[in-house]
Amino acid sequence: MIAIIQFLMLLAILVLAALLLIWLGAPFWLTVLVLAALYMTLTTVPTLVLSYKSKNLRAIDRFLLRNSRKPIYKYAYSVAHGTDDEIRASLREIMNRYKQPDIHHVYGALHAVTEKDVDGVLSHAEKIGSEPMQSYYDAYGHALNGEYDEAEQALSRIPEGYAWMKHAIRAVMANRKGDRDAFRKEAGAAKADAGGIQYYLLHHNFRKMEEPAAH
Secondary structure, eight states, rough: HHHHHHHHHHHHHHHHHHHHHHTTTTOHHHHHHHHHHHHHHHHHHHHHHHHHTTHHHHHHHHHHHHTTTTTHHHHHHHHHSOOOOOOHHHHHHHHOOOOHHHHHHHHHHHHHHTTTTTHHHHHHHHHOOOOOHHHHHHHHHHTTOOHHHHHHHTTTTOOOHHHHHHHHHHHHHHHHHOOOHHHHHHHHHHHHHOHHEEEHHHHHHHHHHHHHHOO
16 A cells, blocks of 8 residues: 555656646656656665665665565565574575675575574685675674674774674674673664664664563
């Protein structure tokens, strides 16, 4: 229903824009060009905002559900709503679908995280060929293994501009140590620096880390 309403709103905007251009006497080629640009803006910008900038969990949730036929979006949605088995299945689907080595090993590392397979996390991390993901998952594996100095060394290799990664790993370390105050501080800082789908994933993963402590 929401998708139909959005389509009708888009159609109405395009029709109004076309009528305005015709009324202004714009040539046909300019009308087509403006309408095409307007269409691209109205359809692309909201997707980019929801994917990378928004902190509106409900809006991101709806976006992921609408696009859940795509494996990466399906995985993100399953983190919030799926079982552990469904999350692992969605990760395997990504690994099977995308053969690029870095994508395969990033999601392979995530799959190993869900299996609590520290050696698997570190093995996949070693094979990731680009930063900051290589150092992030290297730090993640060491953090899960209680090797905090090694985790911090890996974090030091993460370039500027990825503060959420450092805070997220430090939240994992604090959670493993049972330091709830430090965990909440680092989790909050990670979420503050993230946006879009990454914010959504951090929120729900941190929520799950909190749940055992609440019982």
